[in-house]
Structure formats: C-alpha cells, structure tokens
Amino acid sequence: MSSEPTRTATAAAFAFFVLLGGVTAALGAALPVLRAEYGLAAGEGGSLIACYSFGGFTAIALCGLFAHRLPGPLVLRLSVVLFAAGCVGMGLADTWPVLVTAGAVTGLGYGGAVLHLNVAFAQRFDGVLMLNFLNAAFGAGTITGPLAVGWMPTITPAFPVIGVLALLCLPAGQAAPRHAPPPPSRHHLPAGLLAPFTLMVLLYAGLETGVGAWQATHLISQGLPPDTAVHWVSAFWAALALGRIVIPLVTRTQPLHRVVVYCLAAATAALAVATIPPLTPYAYTAAGLCLAPVIPVAVAWLTGRTPAAPQATAFLFAASMAGSTTLPLLVGILATPPTPALPIPLALTTIGAAALAAALATAHRHASPTPGFRR
Structure with a gap:
C-alpha cells in the first residue's frame, strides 16, 4: 500500500x-x-x-x-x-x-x-x-x-x-499515486477472475439504478401522490449514502466477500417485501441501505486479488455503466403496459436474485481471506 x-x-x-x-x-x-x-x-x-x-x-x-x-x-x-x-x-x-x-x-x-x-x-x-x-x-x-x-x-x-x-x-x-502502474502481463488479468466480478457488478449496478428509476412509478401506481413518491425516492438515495458509512462500521470483522453476499441477500429480500403495498416505500428504503456498500466493497475485494488493480477495476466500472444503462430499460419492458410481464418489484427482485447468485459464485471461487473494514 x-x-x-x-x-x-x-x-x-x-x-x-x-x-x-x-x-x-x-x-x-x-x-x-x-x-x-x-x-x-x-x-x-x-x-x-x-x-x-x-x-x-x-x-x-x-x-x-x-x-x-x-x-x-x-x-x-x-x-x-x-x-x-x-x-x-x-x-x-x-x-x-x-x-x-x-x-x-x-x-x-x-x-x-x-x-x-x-x-x-x-x-x-x-x-x-x-x-x-x-x-x-x-x-x-x-x-x-x-x-x-x-x-x-x-x-x-x-x-x-x-x-x-x-x-x-x-x-x-x-x-492518485504519482507513478503509472507497470503494463499488466496476461496472467495479471485472468478471465476466470474478471468474469464473475464483472457479472456481479453489472447486475448490482442495474439493480441500484433500476430502483432509483422505477420506484416512483411503482409508488404512484399504488396511489401515493407524486410529491410523496419523490420524497421516498430521496429516502432511497439517502439510505444508500447512510449505508456506506454505517454498514462498514458494524461489519468490520467480516471478510469482504461475505459482506457483499449478506448485503445482496438482504436487499433482495427487501425488494420482495416491496410487493406488499403497505410496506412498499419502507422496503425500498431498506433495500437502499442494504445495497449501499456493495460497489466499494467489490472494488476493494477485486483489488486485493490482482496486481493490475486499475485495469481490473476499469472492467468493474465499465460493467457498472453497462448495467445502469441496460437493466433499467429491461425493467421498463417487463413491468410497464400494454403487456406487463412482471410487476416492478418482482422484476427488481429477479435482478437482485441474479446478482446474489453471481456474488455467491464469485465468493466460492475468489473468497477474501481477511476482514477488510479497517480505517
């Protein structure tokens, strides 16, 4: 370091x-x-x-x-x-x-x-x-x-x-460090390492952006006034910001891969609860709190597994951009008229379950051996 x-x-x-x-x-x-x-x-x-x-x-x-x-x-x-x-x-x-x-x-x-x-x-x-x-x-x-x-x-x-x-x-x-990193050799960026991280982050980013994009539409369809729905969207983003401070403090002793898996599991469960109308706005806020640390923890997890950190992390953020662009559109196709295939929270829950499966597969192959939440 x-x-x-x-x-x-x-x-x-x-x-x-x-x-x-x-x-x-x-x-x-x-x-x-x-x-x-x-x-x-x-x-x-x-x-x-x-x-x-x-x-x-x-x-x-x-x-x-x-x-x-x-x-x-x-x-x-x-x-x-x-x-x-x-x-x-x-x-x-x-x-x-x-x-x-x-x-x-x-x-x-x-x-x-x-x-x-x-x-x-x-x-x-x-x-x-x-x-x-x-x-x-x-x-x-x-x-x-x-x-x-x-x-x-x-x-x-x-x-x-x-x-x-x-x-x-x-x-x-x-x-940033003053000196550029040395050119990576082929073995520094193995596909077996990058592929599962890239898929996990793509699905996560699409999930986060999808909630932010479609939460208000779902809440308004349940009868909430538009201004109230917007306030709940702000609560989702506020929970994301708060979670990035609080969750690391209460999971300091956990390995990085375990934090990602736990957070995605909890967020997916919260999105499933969002199908219950009285609990919907609270469930979305809870999902934001749970999703909060996933991206920064995934970055630290990957950088601890390869000496070519900038190049590998570039794949993660490219995947994040791709997921943020494409998956919310997919949610719109699945969940909006004239022929909705899935309600909005179920479409989001499906993406969350896929992200959780990708995280479990990544953790199985590339577990982080040491706790990562230090100073």
Missing part, C-alpha cells in the same frame, strides 16, 4: 464526488424542465442521459486500456477539467445538440474521475472505510441534485457554477 494522500487531496476528492453525484442525479430529474426549455416533445430528451453515460463508459474503457502509460494525477486533473468544461458547456448551450455534446464531455470527466478516485482510495487507504466515505459523498450529491432541480425554475444557469466549483477540486489529482 502506498502512502495516504494529503488531507487537501482527500477533501477535494470528497467535494468533487458530491458534485459528480449531484450532476448525475440532476440530469434525469431536470429532463421535464429541459424539454420545455429546448422545445422537445414529451418523452424526448433521453439522448442527454445516454450520451452522458456513453461518455463515462468511454472514459472508463480508455483509462483501463492506457492506465499503465499515464500517471494517475494527470488523468484525474484532466477528468476534473473535462467535467468542468462540460458543465459550463451545458449551461451555455443554446440548442439541444450542443447540450447533448456538452453532456458527453461531462460524462468523460465523470467516468475518468470515478474510476481513478475509487482505485486510488482502494489502494492508498488501509481497508475500505474511506472508500465507503468517498461513495457516501457521491450519494450525498445524488440526494441534493434532484432537490436543487425542484427548487430552481430552470437548471441550466447552475451548470457553469458547478463547473467553477469543480475546478476548485483540482487538488483531488494528488489523491
């Missing part, structure tokens, strides 16, 4: 993750306002979210391919600048294509920063507690971003402000 980053770099990383979470969640919440502002028809505008996600996926793939050629601090600073430039571009965009292009640039910065900061915190801090705090900062942003959208008559003027704030987070670049 390399030396820990400075307090300034650590604080800047936390602040930048709040901005990343805020923008990521706000883009979806702001679509109705953006449709009106840019003259789009109802149901249009998904291209902004798609291009933002594609930018993140592209950055993660490129970072995975070229991590051994570029030092981490340089890549992190470039990611911050891209994110800031994209936010300013979205704020100044006068046409929809320009806004979508700026969103893709923002996504490039998002993907590079998420990958490198997660890897840096997994490698440079002992255990995964700080890694969970980092992701809790992202969760705090996902709560405040949609709330800010609700408070503002239009969201575009806020994007340049976010861009300026992002530039103040440039010291986060020092959180």
